[in-house]
Amino acid sequence: MDRRSFISNLSAATVASIAGGATLSDKADALEDAMSIELDKRIATPWFCSIEPTPEPVAGDTRPWYQHDDPRLPEMPAAPTLIDFFKLRFAPANHVLQSARLAKINGLDEKIVLACLLHDICVGNFIRTDHGYWCAQMIKPYVDEEISWAIEKHQALRFFPDESVGYEYPKAYIDFFGADYKPEPYLVQAWEEAKKHRWYMTARLITMNDLYSFEDGVVVDVDDFTDIIARHFRQPKEGLGFDGSPVAHMWRSMIWPNNFL
């Protein structure tokens, strides 16, 4: 760990806990704790596994942890819809909104537009690692099987060019992962299997409308997709997170991301 940059980026709460140590030994312990937490964040755990205490407490609220409603986040309705999640948790969600807009401009089927709209929704709010699999699982009870299948497979297909449709390996990945990065064997296997599947092109179209750079000045609103969502997303009447589905806990984790337990 670069100690100088670590120390210069400490939060106010961490600085206060180190400074508040009564003895030099207490201060050293507090610093060690802070470094251990930082290492966990960087190396060991997806970020959603590391809840944050209240680094900037809200005046008058002395709870050390915001169990359930977190006053730093917009309050969710009792029965949240997909659009509520877009507005109150995923926003600004530019990547998926612009990808769905591009799919619409390209005249693609509504199911593909919805797949583009949902393909990365877990990345900013829940988990990045293996995100295609997580996103597919989150939405599976509410969409056609083809949509969740395609979203799962885009995880692998992003790494493999398809000259027949003009899909190239993303240049951004060379910058991100290095020129010698090779997809892991499970991704190669998923790609080999997907290539033979009748829904291959649905997954491939997600990767072809997957925008890596935003168009300047373009603002896309999730309300532009209200009709498509109504036609192709089975919104549970109890609200996402409260319908007793096998994935309800994933949606609840985004409603209350800082729950202690």
Ligand SMILES: [Fe+2]
């Ligand atoms: Fe993705």
Ligand SMILES: [Fe+2]
């Ligand atoms: Fe994407």
